[in-house]
Amino acid sequence: MKHNYLNNLPVEQAKNIYFSHLKEVGFTAATEFVAVSDACGRMLKNAAYAHICSPHYNASAMDGVAVKASKTFAASERTPLTLTPEDYVVVDTGDPLPDGCDAVIMVEDLMECGDGNEKIIAPVVPWQNVRQVGEDICMGDMIAPAGTVLTPSLCGALLAGGITETEVYKKPLVGIIPTGDEIVPPTSAPAKGDIIEFNSTVFKGMLQGFAAEARIYPITPDKKERIAHALTTALAECDMVLISAGSSAGRDDYTCEIIDTLGRVCVHGIAIKPGKPAVLGEVNAKPVIGLPGYPVSAIVIMDEIVQEVMDVYYGKALSQKEYVDAVLAKKIVSSLKYSEYIRVSLGEIGSKLTATPLSRGAGVITSFTKADGVLIVPQNREGLEAGDTVQIRLLKPLNEIKNTLIISGSHDPLIDEAANFLAKAGAPFRVCSTHVGSMGAIHAVKSGLAHLGGIHLLDTATGEYNRSYVAKNFPAGGAVIKKGVGRVQGLMVQKGNPLGIQTFKDIKNVRYVNRQRGAGTRILCDYLLEQNGLSPREIEGYRNEEYTHTAVAALIAAGNADAGLGIYSAAKMYDLDFIPICNETYEFLVDSRYLENPMVKAFFEVLESEAFQERLTQLGGYVF
Amino acid sequence: MKHNYLNNLPVEQAKNIYFSHLKEVGFTAATEFVAVSDACGRMLKNAAYAHICSPHYNASAMDGVAVKASKTFAASERTPLTLTPEDYVVVDTGDPLPDGCDAVIMVEDLMECGDGNEKIIAPVVPWQNVRQVGEDICMGDMIAPAGTVLTPSLCGALLAGGITETEVYKKPLVGIIPTGDEIVPPTSAPAKGDIIEFNSTVFKGMLQGFAAEARIYPITPDKKERIAHALTTALAECDMVLISAGSSAGRDDYTCEIIDTLGRVCVHGIAIKPGKPAVLGEVNAKPVIGLPGYPVSAIVIMDEIVQEVMDVYYGKALSQKEYVDAVLAKKIVSSLKYSEYIRVSLGEIGSKLTATPLSRGAGVITSFTKADGVLIVPQNREGLEAGDTVQIRLLKPLNEIKNTLIISGSHDPLIDEAANFLAKAGAPFRVCSTHVGSMGAIHAVKSGLAHLGGIHLLDTATGEYNRSYVAKNFPAGGAVIKKGVGRVQGLMVQKGNPLGIQTFKDIKNVRYVNRQRGAGTRILCDYLLEQNGLSPREIEGYRNEEYTHTAVAALIAAGNADAGLGIYSAAKMYDLDFIPICNETYEFLVDSRYLENPMVKAFFEVLESEAFQERLTQLGGYVF
Secondary structure (H helix, E strand, O other): OOOOOOOOEOHHHHHHHHHHHHHHOOOOOOEEEEEHHHOOOOEEOOOEEOOOOEOOOOEEOOOEEEEOHHHHOOOOOOOOEEEOOOOOEEEOOOOEOOOOOOEEEEHHHOEEOOOOOEEEOOOOOOOOOEEOOOOOEOOOOEEEOOOOEOOHHHHHHHHHOOOOEEEEEOOOEEEEEEEOOOEEOOOOOOOOOOEEOOHHHHHHHHHHHOOOEEEEOOOEOOOHHHHHHHHHHHHHHOOEEEEEOOOOOOOOOOHHHHHHHHOEEEEEOEOEEOOOOOEEEEEOOEEEEEEOOOHHHHHHHHHHHHHHHHHHHHOOOOOOOOEEEEEEOOOEEOOOOOEEEEEEEEEEEOOEEEEEEOOOOOOOOHHHHOOOEEEEEOOOOOEEOOOOEEEEEEOOOHHHHHOEEEEEEOOOHHHHHHHHHHHHOOOOOEEEEEEOHHHHHHHHHHOOOOOEEEEOOEOOOOOOEOHHHHHHHOOOOOEEEEEEEEEEEEEEEOOOOOOOOOOHHHHHHOEEOEEOOOOHHHHHHHHHHHHOOOOHHHOEOOOOEEOOHHHHHHHHHOOOOOEEEEEHHHHHHOOOEEEEEEEEEEEEEEEHHHOOOHHHHHHHHHHHOHHHHHHHHHHOOEEO | OOOOOOOOEOHHHHHHHHHHHHHHOOOOOOEEEEEHHHOOOOEEOOOEEOOOOEOOOOEEOOOEEEEOHHHHOOOOOOOOEEEOOOOOEEEOOOOEOOOOOOEEEEHHHOEEOOOOOEEEOOOOOOOOOEEOOOOOEOOOOEEEOOOOEOOHHHHHHHHHOOOOEEEEEOOOEEEEEEEOOOEEOOOOOOOOOOEEOOHHHHHHHHHHHOOOEEEEOOOEOOOHHHHHHHHHHHHHHOOEEEEEOOOOOOOOOOHHHHHHHHOEEEEEOEOEEOOOOOEEEEEOOEEEEEEOOOHHHHHHHHHHHHHHHHHHHHOOOOOOOOEEEEEEOOOEEOOOOOEEEEEEEEEEEOOEEEEEEOOOOOOOOHHHHOOOEEEEEOOOOOEEOOOOEEEEEEOOOHHHHHOEEEEEEOOOHHHHHHHHHHHHOOOOOEEEEEEOHHHHHHHHHHOOOOOEEEEOOEOOOOOOEOHHHHHHHOOOOOEEEEEEEEEEEEEEEOOOOOOOOOOHHHHHHOOEOEEOOOOHHHHHHHHHHHHOOOOHHHOOOOOOEEOOHHHHHHHHHHOOOOEEEEEHHHHHHOOOEEEEEEEEEEEEEEEHHHOOOHHHHHHHHHHHOHHHHHHHHHHOOEEO
């Protein structure tokens, strides 16, 4: 096997090389004996055969009296039979059948004679009302084959079959070594340049889902000897090790070299995006994987490679991935160099399941928190067209995805706030909102991609909001406007307004940060520029586009820009000065077919509630 | 609210009464603060808002040099631009952008001049190759609404947003009190009359699945004061208590009375089968539930009531049940008195999903271990017909159900053994076998209920096995016989053969145990009776029918019967004497459409393997 240095191996080839090497060096599960009463969720090493029958004795299935059935054959309504105390034994449910008896008469079928005798008017047949030996489980029967993951009822069946202890696979212990000079433990006040170490927490959670356990080691700086030492320690304690960051071929990237020195590098560089600079190695017959530092890249390698290393360990495909077909909402361009993992949100409107690609940045962890699935664009595809039917690997249960109110459109924190109110009230659905701007909302509702959309579209001819846009886009109806809120738009500027910005015209002389095309706030910006006789070319930063009010506020607060248009609540959140420009109407466009949809109705009920309006008042800048 | 004494309340009514009472007394979740790094799987009490932006500073997205973009605008291929050391700062990926810089030039785009200067042939625009503040998360943005169950990537996003600790719901601690004089802890050698206590293990496992924790208390005898004392102890330590057994209205059933004395009984007796004698109560604003002693009855109450008590606790429906439509394989008769919970196995043959009812006994835990789903027959239905489309509540993932090789027919341990061989080899499917006898196998294959079936059908006219039955039942083809094994059938009798049974004729004078109609062994029995000039009426126990060879052996070993027909391996397992009667051919009938099915092929590969035949030799009585 050759050592592939920052190669670009196709995913399947990389897996084949790596997994067959791991099998060759004997990487496989250890086992342990555990009490069956503690074995729920564990995987059986061997088939479980019942040691005893269940029931293991003939047991009364009823409260009543045990008898020899043949002695009752003469009983009938016409010829009642009297049983003397010698003929019967009183039994409760579960009691063993006394010797000489082979049936039970239910207490309800007995007539007390007062003298200890009992009368019956119907016979019983042998074994009536008796749970015979082995009714449930017979000694020697296989209760479950090898490799079975024990469910609660299987644990019960094992115990019923007299098995008190069983051999199960040990969960592998996976060591995680976070590396990097700039990495700091979680904090809410990182210094400039500090990178918060959260990847190990993500890996730990994922490993639990892969039937493994995690041990996180201290953060190790980018020093070869330090990392090598940490790896040696982790290898002595764990069944597998993940080294976080430093997996590429840059100046401070030591993972590959260290693995190569201590053991063997099977693959370095996979044709997968994000995730390319992964190292798949082995030291002392234990897998050692170098994960890329960018969280999304690392998650892709965890999902695609580490999860399947567990299948090698357990000798069985635990990682049964679920797929679903969906219609792609947007065109995707992909490179022929890589197989690309595109996170998508899924939405079912009517009966059509649609996949909308999310941010493709390798550093954007929220693209995974929002993702319902992953679209894998194969290496040999240049991309996919909107409307194509694509196969999506599910990351969430389809049930949950189908139970989602989908809101597209202009960003306003009130949507998240309403989702939170619904969640607190125990609503049996979730809300998914995507920020595609007001024009995007119209497109989404029109194309059946959303139940409703948030819009604030100024008709510059009339000064009115929304109506004319909807009339033009839905000439035959099909969508209606539901009352939203009034809100204040204005210029956000740095605290204390150091540049003395007074009116919109003043943005000519400062660094502006803009919103994306199609956003209501962008349309407002363009209208204001025109009104003030300004051309976009005169505005520095006009092309610096953001998707939300808070993103604009964040850049001004960080000093990346001096001014940007946005709503008051965002300025307040970032402690910025705010120069009001206009009051606008933020409303919801609703697909008429869903006006009576319970999720839509519940959403508007929240919007109209007093408690919700109080919350908006707290955020500031809203009028009702 | 009235106290319902062993009532028969419809399920929905019982739930309404109980859950609204629990809400009224304020039964709800406690919360606790945990480190986000340990919060995976926990449920957020409140919406999580980012404390800081991520990135929280402008970070280089590449290895290269940071510059002021405007200084590079003149660069082109024709007019390369030289950057002096004053013009740039070397940066690595993740480094903060130095003051005065607003873009990064990738190392690949730099040409070293040797004197510390660098040449470029293209400009960069502001913020190119920079991860601007808030690219992923903006301070103040809601990362997740209240009630969200934290996934690994959400934990990562929270940490990235500067949240290190968060308030989550505490899992409720549920006390389990097993009661009963006859109950003993798990053992492989119970005395006659001892009932092995396995219900608490089943409940513990189920509670884990309901996002709760379990504490199992010692077994308490059927004494009112002892149980009341155990309940008081458990109530002091737990958020909820389950009392196992004693929930009915019999002589030794104290649960209802104890709850009534200490608190309130909301419901006693639910129109649900199995599960009727449940007690739904409350003491000190904590739920106390009396569960029936029969395991299946208790599991139904756990599934239907206890799981939804957790929804009350969390204020949210966690128990999202999944349903699927299936075709019912067999007629079901049900009572109008109860809503009935019928465990079913599900199988997909071709594209048809079929539900086959399993044993309905309340004591048959294996009906749950084998169940893929539950069919709920409503209280107002008398039953359902074969062929009806019914709604099944899934107990296992549909994926797993679809990946199942379905074998119907005559019982032989070799099917379980083959399933185990497949599992050990890491086969990516499971095997589900049902014992419906050889004639049942023919019916199942004919009706598309099984991929294949095990048969050993003696043609009494020719003495040949299987061929004539298949020819008659598949006149137009559609099914073929695949080679199985030879095996010895004979009379199993008690060890040492105390009754001196020599030939089949001798069963006339002893207690016989028979196989069910349609079983190959039953057909053999009837043939032998005829050959020996015996009538079924002359045979004591002819109507005592069992479904497997081991069940017959178990009854003989237990002394319930003196003799029964069966295969050698069963007699050997139970250490019985065996009187050989004949050699027969046990073969597999395969639906021709599935001859190339990978599961079917893998099954026959195992059958033909040397290792498997060695295993059968070990079991005894097989010839190849």
